[in-house]
Amino acid sequence: MAKTIGNPISWAAQSLGATSDHVSESVSHLGSSDVRHLPMVQPLTFDDLKYCLRAGYTDFLETRADAIFIVLIYPIAGLLMVGFAMNMDLVPLLAPLIAGFALIGPIAAVGLYEISRKREQGGEVHWLDAFGVFRSPSFGAILALGFYLVLLLLVWLMVAQSVYAQTLGPEPPASLGAFATEVLTTGAGWTMVIFGTAAGFFFALIALAVSVVSFPLLLDRKVGLPVAVVTSVRVLRHNPGVIMGWGFIVATLLVLGAIPMLLGLIVVMPVLGHATWHLYRRAVA
Secondary structure, X not given: OOOOOOOHHHHHHHHHHHHHHHXXXXXXXXXXXXXXXXXXXXXXOHHHHHHHHHHHHHHHHHOHHHHHHHHOHHHHHHHHHHHHHOOHHHHHHHHHHHHXXXXXXXXXXXXXXXXXXXXXXXXXXXXXXXXXXXXOOOHHHHHHHHHHHHHHHHHHHHHHHHHHHHHOOOOOOOOHHHHHHHHHHOHHHHHHHHHHHHHHHXXXXXXXXXXXXXXXXXXXXXXXXXXXXXXXXXHHHHOHHHHHHHHHHHHHHHHHHHOOOOOOHHHHHHHHHHHHHHHHHHHEO
């Protein structure tokens, strides 16, 4: 008998009930630190990145309506963040907030990993499958890793605010236009750009190292958070050039997606999310 979506409210209630059955198991599994039997890391090439992007785009085309429905909330959230930053006291954090998408992007894409995983298994896929992450045995570890990335974002914003205070601050700019002029035409502004970019690169590298394959690994296998993070770091260590190239591609596409009022993220986020799943499948045996 064919499955139907049914009443979303009743479906959500059933899903929450099923999720509760996994919580205790997830929490106990969260602290597992047995890294003696780590997943095998495989060598990657730039051809693998091309393949992953093509496969991610194919997944996006095959589930376009579903993926757009899910990721539409992310540009909206981004626009709210920008509106919040338009407060003159927070204008210096506007660029760091947008750049912060690169730090928390893996959290936003968890549902997309699940869709790609389901599609890989065959059968019909719809947007409700994204919420299968709530029933994952490693859901507690996924939450914990997401919390750490959000914490990393908050620390990054504090560092960015400190860089501004030591260069163009500590007083807030008179307007957005005046702030842009100061940044581009003064020595203090360029100092802020240089030090801010260096700090941002450092935080982005941390996020890339701990999350490049950890979320898909937690979804795909019953492993603890330490194993997922260590495996992710090992992928970077064994393929530094390729993974750094992947980070550059992600950052570039996120910037391009953010330019048209963040609406480009409606396409960029699902393509990158699906592509990350395929990168995980190539990187971890």
